[in-house]
Amino acid sequence: MNKVEVIRVGDLAPGEMQKVEIDGRALCIAHVEGHGFRAIDDRCTHEDESLSEGWICGDSVECPAHSSRFSFLTGEVTGVPAWVPIKVYDVHVEGEVVFVDLDSAEARAAC
Template identity: 35%
Template sequence: MPFVRVINLNDVVEGRPVLAVVGETDVALFRIGNDVFAIDDLCSHAQASLSEGEQHGHVIECPRHGGRFDIRTGKAKHFPAFSPVRTFPVKIEGDSVFVDVGDD
């Protein structure tokens, strides 16, 4: 799947994760400064929605059991999560955010 426009840049506010649906994939979007990051919305441990968690800088905390993931790399950073979540390429053109989820 090529890059797909998912949201206006102004709708992605720093410190407030946003859920976007790209094809059949739920994607959590995060803004840090002028950058937007995209990861799989489902926690690899508890299948909870990461876009409903608390963002602490470059880390998102799962709302169910407190597992933490680096939003830049998808790497699990805190027990009970140990498996990474997928990350997706993001590009910004003007006021639009595009995400590529691959072969969804």
């Protein structure tokens, strides 16, 4: 486990997201209505656009470049043209602090 602090709970209202650069990675941290705080890689698997510049649509994020969508819950592509899933990270909220386990996406991919 490589748990790192990314934001404070009050930094994102439901429906908001932001890019966080940490430990050499760019993450998209989102407060997804009905699903709490979620973390995925920020770079779209289609052509590297920043997903945090896009929009939250239900439990997915829509890329601002060509409208691909990825599930915040599973990382699966929910809208083309992308076809490669996005990495999803485990999120832990402790008090007012939101943490991401940077090792969790690799662990999940190895399963």
